[in-house]
Amino acid sequence: DQQVKQNxxxxxxxxxxxxxxxxxxxxxMFDYFLWYKKYPAEGPTFLISISSIKxxxxxxxxxVFLNKSAKHLSLHIVPSQPGDSAVYFCxxxxxxxxxxxxxxxxxxxxx
Amino acid sequence: xxxxxxxxxxxxxxRGQQVTLSCSPISGHRSVSWYQQTPGQGxxxxxxxxxxxxxxxxxxxxxxxxxxxxxxxxxxxxxxLELGDSALYLxxxxxxxxxxxxxxxxxxxxxxx
Numbered sequence: 236d237q238q239v240k241q242n243x244x245x246x247x248x249x250x251x252x253x254x255x256x257x258x259x260x261x262x263x264m265f266d267y268f269l270w271y272k273k274y275p276a277e278g279p280t281f282l283i284s285i286s287s288i289k290x291x292x293x294x295x296x297x298x299v300f301l302n303k304s305a306k307h308l309s310l311h312i313v314p315s316q317p318g319d320s321a322v323y324f325c326x327x328x329x330x331x332x333x334x335x336x337x338x339x340x341x342x343x344x345x346x
Numbered sequence: 347x348x349x350x351x352x353x354x355x356x357x358x359x360x361r362g363q364q365v366t367l368s369c370s371p372i373s374g375h376r377s378v379s380w381y382q383q384t385p386g387q388g389x390x391x392x393x394x395x396x397x398x399x400x401x402x403x404x405x406x407x408x409x410x411x412x413x414x415x416x417x418x419x420x421x422x423x424x425x426x427l428e429l430g431d432s433a434l435y436l437x438x439x440x441x442x443x444x445x446x447x448x449x450x451x452x453x454x455x456x457x458x459x
Contacts, residue, residue, distance in 0.1 A: 237388075267446055269447065271450075276452070277453075278436055278438075278451050278452045279450045281447055281448070284446070332401070332402070333391060333394065333402045334379070335391070338387060338388035339388050
């Protein structure tokens with residue numbers, strides 16, 4: 236049972252525009268959410284996180300929004316750059332500490 | 347600080363064989379988790395070890411096993427390999443069990459022929 240879902244397998248965006256990646260979860264006990272970025276032949280690298288007590292967290296060009304009532308989070312990248320082209324995974328964890336990952340969204344930023 | 351190190355990077359095995367993958371966590375990290383990545387399936391949790399004890403286990407058959415040593419290094423073993431075991435196996439470490447950020451290694455790409 237997939238507790239974290241990324242329904243868009245791929246996304247293409249023009250350089251300089253905004254990229255919005257979406258993630259939905261089903262478990263209301265999740266209280267911490269993360270986004271990871273993965274290049275081919277490399278392990279995922281941490282990008283940004285948010286606690287359930289917040290609804291927004293910013294780090295440079297990256298902003299994560301959390302809507303607890305909708306069990307939805309999104310990652311905004313502004314402006315998008317060709318180097319942002321990668322697979323993005325969202326992840327969630329709760330009190331037990333185990334992380335649950337989505338299936339990933341492949342972002343392509345077109346120069 | 348050195349990152350998470352996984353060896354080997356690539357492996358080719360045949361059906362029925364067994365394989366052992368190794369992971370050295372970041373110095374000071376005591377929790378090690380293993381994930382399987384296959385196309386379209388994302389990262390599937392295998393198990394987590396903390397202080398040599400398995401804390402959590404995912405929904406994988408008993409052919410998948412692991413262990414952690416006193417220096418926090420971890421090994422994962424898959425016995426009686428099947429074609430469907432072909433995947434990228436990722437190891438991640440965190441400062442303590444349930445730590446709120448995982449640091450991943452580059453993975454071991456296993457191909458089962």
